[in-house]
Amino acid sequence: MLKTRLILVLLLLFLAAEGQNCSVSANADTLTACIGDTIFLSANGSNTYEWSHDATLSCDTCASPYVILSDTSSYVLVKGISQVSQMATNGNFSNGNSGFLTNYTYNATSIWNEGTYAVGPSANAVHPNFAAWGDHTTGTGNYMIINGSTNGIKTIWSQTVALPAGSSATLSLWMLTLATPAGQFRIKINGTLIGTNQTTPATVGVWGNYTFPFTVPASGNALVVIESVSTLLAGNDFGLDDIQFTYSCTANASLQVQPYPVPQAHGLPSDTLGCPGMCVNWMDSSTVDAPGQI
Numbered sequence: 001m002l003k004t005r006l007i008l009v010l011l012l013l014f015l016a017a018e019g020q021n022c023s024v025s026a027n028a029d030t031l032t033a034c035i036g037d038t039i040f041l042s043a044n045g046s047n048t049y050e051w052s053h054d055a056t057l058s059c060d061t062c063a064s065p066y067v068i069l070s071d072t073s074s075y076v077l078v079k080g081i082s083q084v085s086q087m088a089t090n091g092n093f094s095n096g097n098s099g100f101l102t103n104y105t106y107n108a109t110s111i112w113n114e115g116t117y118a119v120g121p122s123a124n125a126v127h128p129n130f131a132a133w134g135d136h137t138t139g140t141g142n143y144m145i146i147n148g149s150t151n152g153i154k155t156i157w158s159q160t161v162a163l164p165a166g167s168s169a170t171l172s173l174w175m176l177t178l179a180t181p182a183g184q185f186r187i188k189i190n191g192t193l194i195g196t197n198q199t200t201p202a203t204v205g206v207w208g209n210y211t212f213p214f215t216v217p218a219s220g221n222a223l224v225v226i227e228s229v230s231t232l233l234a235g236n237d238f239g240l241d242d243i244q245f246t247y248s249c250t251a252n253a254s255l256q257v258q259p260y261p262v263p264q265a266h267g268l269p270s271d272t273l274g275c276p277g278m279c280v281n282w283m284d285s286s287t288v289d290a291p292g293q294i
Helices: none
Strands: 025-028 038-044 048-052 066-068 074-087 116-120 143-147 154-162 168-179 184-189 192-199 207-215 221-228 237-257 265-270 279-284
Touching: 025 237, 038 048, 038 074, 038 237, 143 154, 154 237, 168 184, 168 221, 192 207, 221 237
Parallel strands: none
Antiparallel strands: 025 038, 038 066, 048 074, 074 237, 116 143, 143 237, 154 221, 168 207, 168 237, 184 192, 184 221, 265 279
């Protein structure tokens, strides 16, 4: 690499996060270089990167590209893109019966009656006809244990979640069938039905994953509602666990590269050391204020 004589000015390093938990930073291996030299860049803080510059940038999606310095001031921009997972408040029910709203009736010791639920580590502990299946998270933690209602569509679980406004997000949840026939449920976000009615797993005692893509409202607040649909008396019993959201967010960082001025030699006649015009004072007009005699 050529000896460095160009100032790389870190003019602006900023974050413009469009969502939560999103950041990116940009760095250079040196702050000085000559025109035509190579500056090695690096970015960190995100999952993927998109660089923006002129044709001298070696790669626009690498974490560590390089740029060949030109004779004009220019910006090097990087956009970091991260995939973020955000658990719903008490989405794994580790804090028990809290953090959500429901139209079901809570009973910590028995869900024998339809339209009731408990939160705990074992369905058998609250209903003698169910086995002691564990939760989805660890097998030993809590989950929501539900005896399906026979009285029309009812809210099983609801919560308002703050997400990046206008972003594309996905709701993910896990369901367990406690007795057949399986139960049915559906998802609403801010009152809009997302997808179609879903059936809990066909096999009793096996957790199944369900995902629902949606666009976050402009307010950034998504009222998420899980409703039971089936009204069967027999079966229609299920568990709910690990409710979370995933989305992409972006952040930006900017560097400005500013070339050091190329030295310009100027000759000025002087008669201080001899005959007029015989001696010359040389100076670099780009960097020196006072002449230096040669």
